[in-house]
Amino acid sequence: MVDTANPFIPTQYRIQKVLGETYDTFTVELVPLQDNDGFSFLPGQFNMLYVFGVGEAPISLCSDPAIETSIKHTIRAVGTVTSAIQRLGRGGVVGVRGPFGTHWPLDDAKGNDVVIVAGGIGLAPLRPALYQIFAHREKYGRIALLFGARTPHDILYKHELERWRGRFDVEIKVTVDSAINGWRGNVGVVTTLIPGAQFDPLNTIAMICGPEVMMRFTIKELQNRGVKTENIYISMERNMKCGVGFCGHCQFGPTFVCKDGPIFRFDRINTIFGKREI
């Protein structure tokens, strides 16, 4: 857990486990080098992971918030820091600052249907929300998870998705943008799953995470179904650096994504969302 007196000082964590998710994405399980009181966070929050001598990157927490002895991050090796974490491998030590940012509205969602729309690695920050929903399943109405990936090889958390599909109280739909012979699942963008999903639009909380273009079209499709703008939440991504709203790198209109986000209620940002000048 971050030093509340100084949020800029990282705590050292060891990479206890590395799990390959896809050809370019992996999950690390981190444990503190020194005993601490456990790491508590809320679904949707992120950490700054520091590779000493290389740099820092904001990465969403993707583990079960009920487990405080270790934390997990699913990382796509596409940049200097993320590739360095991949190279560190099991036993490597990273610095952790966090958790930072806002969280998914799981309390507000109680008593409502929940539709979760994820694209690509956007499923990672939504996974803790799913864990919490499943832990308190009776408090929610219908649950729909709609997940879009690039190809069948890019599907995250395959085993978990299969296990969740086996539950009788959640609708899980997966689609890929392109597939070759042998794939018997859906093909098409994730927005095409929305018209057929089972939820009551008037009593639904929607949580969306993925590339901004995907979220833009997802919001439109949810609004077409009748989901209210104030019930739509999205996870934004910007160039987060300090994590506490000091440096201004992640400014998004009048907000800072690291502090006021990354989870935003859509009606609070809809006038600036998707604007190329922002």
Next chain:
Amino acid sequence: MRTLEPFLAEHPFLKDLAPEYIKLLTGCASNVRFDAGQFIFREGDEANNFYIIRHGKVTIQLFAVERGAITIQTIEAGDILGWSWLISPYICRFDAQAVELTRAIALDGKCLRNKCELNHDLGYELLKRFSHIIVQRLEATRLQLMDLYGAHK
């Protein structure tokens, strides 16, 4: 005997269509089924039908010699399959193959085309509905082309 009229009247695609048009469509409709792997139509076929899928899954494919059959989209229960019957030269643009046992209502597009020529109000109602589907599919295709989840380093 129960006709297909109530099913057609309740389908979202035909929502708010005048009862006389529903009746007319019912006259052009029949129940069909396709086994897993069966082609419903092939690229280049005359496009004389469209389908309202009741159950199952259909892939829309394009065949490329170098890559084999490429699935562009899947169509599921509740969806509409086929719009080439309405647009000249009335030739199927892609292959459609059932992935699993699929049941559908087939509508005789050739017969409907003639009716639309005689009754432009009906033609307009159908064209409005199919335009919506074509726009949705165009939008989805454009998003697919963007390679949204690719690693844009």
